[in-house]
Amino acid sequence: MAAALAADTPIPRDAEGPIFAEPWQAQAFALVVALQNKGVFSADEWAQALGAEIREALAAGGCRDGSDYYERWCEALEHLLIAKGLASHTSVDALAASWARAAEATPHGKPIRLENDPLRPAGPTAIA
Structure with missing residues (x-):
């Protein structure tokens, strides 16, 4: 499932897979993969949540170069966990x-x- 998440998500990557500028980005990525693997949310739910955060950030004038991608990632996770009643x-x-x-x-x-x-x-x- 982690491979499917990585393949279907437009994350910063190189030929070997996802790239992270900071350790917290890798940790946030791993947390989402682990929660998805445990069935807390589906790949479709995650894609919808992340897409909504990215669209909202872009509409508000957010970074178009992707430098804030993992901040959007964390926002999506936060909002998804709240929507599911887990936070x-x-x-x-x-x-x-x-x-x-x-x-x-x-x-x-x-x-x-x-x-x-x-x-x-x-x-x-x-x-x-």
């Missing part, structure tokens, strides 16, 4: 804010971890 706008916004605070609190050159968020409650269920 909420509130939980996504809270998690994004926590990552931003963690990034601000992380010394330069160190990995950004949610544990670095100074406002994150202690414990495994800190962000649901």
Whole structure:
């Protein structure tokens, strides 16, 4: 199924397959493939979600060179998970804010971890 996703999706690629400018792009790609393989959503649902995000971004004057492709990828995943009831706008916004605070609190050159968020409650269920 991952091969079908890669073949049917107009992602940045070279002769050997998808290319990623940053590690997070590969992680986002892998997450979508894993969720699709688990049946969370179909290839058609994914294509519709991603296509909608790309069309919306282009209509709003987004990058036409594809440099924001994986940002659209993440937006599509977020909206698809919300539409399926697996996440909420509130939980996504809270998690994004926590990552931003963690990034601000992380010394330069160190990995950004949610544990670095100074406002994150202690414990495994800190962000649901």
